[in-house]
Amino acid sequence: MSAVRRAVWLSYTFQFFFGLLLWLPVFYEYQRQIGLSDGQIFGIQSIYYIAFCLLEIPTGMVADRFDYRHCLVAGGVVLIAANMTPVLLSDYTGFLVHFLLIALARSLVSGAASAYLYEYMHAAGAGADYPQAEGYGRSYSLIGKVVCWPVVGLLMQWNMPSPYWLSAINAAIAVLAAVLLPAIPARRSPASATVLSPPSPSATPSAGSGGSAAGTDQASPSAAAEDSTPTSGRTPRPPISVALRGSFAQMRASRLLVLLMVQGVAIFTLARICSVNLFQPILDSKQTPVVLYGVVMALMTVFEALGAARPNWLRKRISDVRSVFVLTIAMAVTLALAGLLGIVGSVIALCLFSLACGLSFPIQRALLNAAITDSRYRATLLSIESIIDRAVCALVALALGDYLQHGQLTDFLVQTAIVTCVLMVVIAGLITMTRHRTGAATAG
Numbered sequence: 153m154s155a156v157r158r159a160v161w162l163s164y165t166f167q168f169f170f171g172l173l174l175w176l177p178v179f180y181e182y183q184r185q186i187g188l189s190d191g192q193i194f195g196i197q198s199i200y201y202i203a204f205c206l207l208e209i210p211t212g213m214v215a216d217r218f219d220y221r222h223c224l225v226a227g228g229v230v231l232i233a234a235n236m237t238p239v240l241l242s243d244y245t246g247f248l249v250h251f252l253l254i255a256l257a258r259s260l261v262s263g264a265a266s267a268y269l270y271e272y273m274h275a276a277g278a279g280a281d282y283p284q285a286e287g288y289g290r291s292y293s294l295i296g297k298v299v300c301w302p303v304v305g306l307l308m309q310w311n312m313p314s315p316y317w318l319s320a321i322n323a324a325i326a327v328l329a330a331v332l333l334p335a336i337p338a339r340r341s342p343a344s345a346t347v348l349s350p351p352s353p354s355a356t357p358s359a360g361s362g363g364s365a366a367g368t369d370q371a372s373p374s375a376a377a378e379d380s381t382p383t384s385g386r387t388p389r390p391p392i393s394v395a396l397r398g399s400f401a402q403m404r405a406s407r408l409l410v411l412l413m414v415q416g417v418a419i420f421t422l423a424r425i426c427s428v429n430l431f432q433p434i435l436d437s438k439q440t441p442v443v444l445y446g447v448v449m450a451l452m453t454v455f456e457a458l459g460a461a462r463p464n465w466l467r468k469r470i471s472d473v474r475s476v477f478v479l480t481i482a483m484a485v486t487l488a489l490a491g492l493l494g495i496v497g498s499v500i501a502l503c504l505f506s507l508a509c510g511l512s513f514p515i516q517r518a519l520l521n522a523a524i525t526d527s528r529y530r531a532t533l534l535s536i537e538s539i540i541d542r543a544v545c546a547l548v549a550l551a552l553g554d555y556l557q558h559g560q561l562t563d564f565l566v567q568t569a570i571v572t573c574v575l576m577v578v579i580a581g582l583i584t585m586t587r588h589r590t591g592a593a594t595a596g
Contacts, residue, residue, distance in 0.1 A: 155334060156276045162333050163269050164289045166224060169326035170231065170261060171293045175315035177304050177446040180432035186242050194553030197429055200251040201546030205539045207259035220268035220531065221333045227260035228327035235320035239313040263534035270521050271530070272336045287463045287514040294457035301450040305443035399529040399536060407586045409523040413537045415476055415579050416516045418572050420541040422483045423509045425548050437561055438495040448499055452506040459510025466511055472519050477580050479512035484572035491565035
């Protein structure tokens with residue numbers, strides 16, 4: 153096995169087991185069974201998102217300053233503790249601590265995981281394969297959930313806290329994979345490394361007309377610095393204060409980068425709120441037995457895996473920016489339909505939502521990485537994007553708890569869809585204007 157392939161597969165292994173949270177399909181019902189109200193449950197969720205916001209930039213800067221791999225190991229260790237907390241303390245305090253630790257674990261990993269894979273593949277000359285590798289990694293993770301989630305309801309009936317302590321075992325395996333990840337090598341030419349099948353020209357991420365390709369190593373100061381590093385493909389990292397100033401300087405200098413971050417907010421918020429916060433209340437409103445929650449979520453995950461494994465299907469037909477726009481609109485509409493239709497129609501709508509979600513994530517990730525011109529601040533910038541995501545999720549979770557207490561779930565879904573569609577139209581227009589101005593300035 154080549155060094156690049158080994159690094160990619162270890163990254164897949166980490167993603168697979170770190171994300172395999174067996175309690176996810178039933179945590180809402182679990183908390184209700186131990187006596188928590190809807191207000192308490194979604195109040196904890198809002199605190200979780202706020203905590204993630206507060207932790208995201210510091211942990212992203214730590215990853216940029218030191219080593220992505222160290223952050224992945226630390227995130228896995230914290231996740232073990234998080235998953236064991238509800239087993240040892242099954243009350244409001246226990247679940248509050250549980251989700252605060254989940255926030256810390258995810259903040260340690262969110263920017264570092266994507267940044268490690270991107271930097272390693274580009275340093276090894278396999279950058280053109282990165283978008284497909286990102287899609288495959290997400291697809292494999294989703295397949296694991298498809299296999300495991302259908303039995304979660306039965307596991308909960310057999311031993312109520314079993315989904316939590318089994319998730320702790322998964323986190324321990326993720327830690328082992330992170331420990332085995334190799335250091336990022338010195339950069340070399342693309343001809344010397346191949347990870348996946350040779351990409352076609354359409355497989356190279358395009359930011360649309362006038363955009364740069366995400367899979368193309370362009371000459372830049374950061375790339376030159378990496379080429380001159382004899383033992384590592386990573387650019388020497390600046391102090392944390394410098395990293396923070398540099399990240400915000402990049403955002404001020406690139407309006408396109410900021411707009412792409414905001415565009416990603418809609419995708420993440422819809423995906424996160426649906427899979428974590430809305431999925432169980434939607435099924436509960438249709439009087440679905442708890443034992444079937446995992447089955448329905450597994451079915452949704454099959455469709456998400458299909459989309460994640462084939463991000464190039466849509467990118468061959470329209471630009472990346474337009475792909476994200478179309479897919480986000482589709483996600484918003486299908487989520488609204490899930491509340492309006494009966495149980496069968498809701499399941500179909502949720503599956504279509506998941507398909508669009510799977511297609512959109514690798515494309516949006518490639519767009520954002522391509523817009524980051526200085527790799528020294530990559531993890532910090534990805535963390536800033538995650539902060540925006542979680543801040544919006546915190547507000548949405550608070551609103552959702554209030555809507556549920558008043559029995560207005562369908563109203564919430566429809567209003568969310570309308571707001572998302574309007575936001576995407578505005579963002580698409582601003583991106584077009586920004587590109588036209590950039591093109592005119594370049595021509596001048």
